[in-house]
Amino acid sequence: EKGGYDHYMLKEIHEQPTALRQALSGRVNLDDGTADLDLEFPPGFLESLEEIQLIACGTSYYAAQYAAGLLERVADVRASAQLASEYTFNGGRDPWRTLTVAVTQSGETADTLSALRRASGAGVRTLAVTNTLGSTVTREADDSLFIRAGPEIGVAATKTFASQVTTLALLSLFIGRERGTLSAADARSALADLRGLPGAVQQVLDEADTVREAAETYVDASAYFFVGRTYGYPVALEGSLKLKEIAYDHAEGFAAGELKHGPLALVTDETPVLAVLTEGTRPAETLNNVAEAQTRGSPAIGIVDGTVETNALDVSFEVPSLGTATPLVANVYLQLFAYYIADLQGRPIDKPRNLAKSVTVE
Numbered sequence: 001e002k003g004g005y006d007h008y009m010l011k012e013i014h015e016q017p018t019a020l021r022q023a024l025s026g027r028v029n030l031d032d033g034t035a036d037l038d039l040e041f042p043p044g045f046l047e048s049l050e051e052i053q054l055i056a057c058g059t060s061y062y063a064a065q066y067a068a069g070l071l072e073r074v075a076d077v078r079a080s081a082q083l084a085s086e087y088t089f090n091g092g093r094d095p096w097r098t099l100t101v102a103v104t105q106s107g108e109t110a111d112t113l114s115a116l117r118r119a120s121g122a123g124v125r126t127l128a129v130t131n132t133l134g135s136t137v138t139r140e141a142d143d144s145l146f147i148r149a150g151p152e153i154g155v156a157a158t159k160t161f162a163s164q165v166t167t168l169a170l171l172s173l174f175i176g177r178e179r180g181t182l183s184a185a186d187a188r189s190a191l192a193d194l195r196g197l198p199g200a201v202q203q204v205l206d207e208a209d210t211v212r213e214a215a216e217t218y219v220d221a222s223a224y225f226f227v228g229r230t231y232g233y234p235v236a237l238e239g240s241l242k243l244k245e246i247a248y249d250h251a252e253g254f255a256a257g258e259l260k261h262g263p264l265a266l267v268t269d270e271t272p273v274l275a276v277l278t279e280g281t282r283p284a285e286t287l288n289n290v291a292e293a294q295t296r297g298s299p300a301i302g303i304v305d306g307t308v309e310t311n312a313l314d315v316s317f318e319v320p321s322l323g324t325a326t327p328l329v330a331n332v333y334l335q336l337f338a339y340y341i342a343d344l345q346g347r348p349i350d351k352p353r354n355l356a357k358s359v360t361v362e
């Protein structure tokens with residue numbers, strides 16, 4: 001049932017090329033330069049939209065953070081990711097010009113459902129982005145968009161994160177084209193990048209042994225710091241969450257520029273820094289921040305695509321460049337790294353202590 005893999009998590013990491021093909025299937029319209037999503041909004045709604053609020057928890061929140069950046073850029077609309085457990089609909093905003101998007105793979109997360117109800121109660125139009133047909137979120141939101149990742153059994157979310165970001169990237173292109181803020185040519189180029197994802201992720205999976213070797217080198221570290229900028233930042237946060245969740249080791253994600261504003265005090269030769277240094281992450285500035293940690297003895301592990309010169313890194317993992325989708329490919333290295341760090345320590349990877357797959361209490 002685990003298809004020859006030791007854990008569901010590893011199986012699901014390896015299912016990502018298939019999951020991504022499913023997320024994209026029938027939705028990439030290169031002729032018109034748009035995403036074909038089966039979504040109907042009231043006439044004029046998207047054109048007059050002023051704000052998109054994405055609400056989510058945990059890994060889904062990091063996918064939402066990635067997507068908020070995409071929406072701001074391609075759909076030219078104010079977009080923010082908000083933790084569902086902290087969400088309050090700001091009464092000063094015009095509910096008719098707001099769209100609230102609940103991002104939840106299970107569709108059953110209590111915090112997310114409760115935030116969704118706050119938005120609906122204020123008269124805001126809502127959209128569910130989920131993996132689960134017939135889930136509570138699909139019954140309560142005005143519309144649903146499915147990420148089509150297939151069942152995910154490991155408690156740690158892996159393929160659903162990739163499918164969420166990809167589906168939300170399609171949504172940003174759809175909204176950008178509907179609003180007229182994105183040209184067909186720019187949409188075609190972004191769509192081509194998304195279509196490159198399954199192959200690029202496969203290239204990373206083919207390097208799993210080299211990630212295992214790096215994990216063997218660093219498994220005794222006292223803590224792991226993950227850094228990135230722009231789209232690399234939510235990926236850094238996601239990398240650190242995965243590691244702490246399944247390996248029970250201390251891990252933190254930082255916006256790379258914030259290292260010098262405090263966290264640098266934690267850096268020693270026992271704290272590897274993992275950095276996303278690809279297109280879509282302002283790699284040159286991030287590399288400066290990594291160098292600050294390296295000067296203080298910290299081993300530097302980077303995920304690179306040749307955009308900047310990275311000879312000083314202790315370990316580098318390569319990904320192909322796919323525009324703003326590149327950090328999503330980089331994330332697969334972080335998933336594998338967390339997996340092997342946990343596996344080398346014999347952790348119960350598919351069922352980490354104290355955690356449940358679906359969190360149905362607030």
Ligand code: F6R
Pocket residue numbers: 057058059060061103104105106107108109112155156157158241242245357358359
């Ligand atoms: C982390 C993880 C959790 C979930 C969070 C939200 O690996 O799985 O952080 O992402 O509980 O779950 P959903 O997406 O079902 O709302």
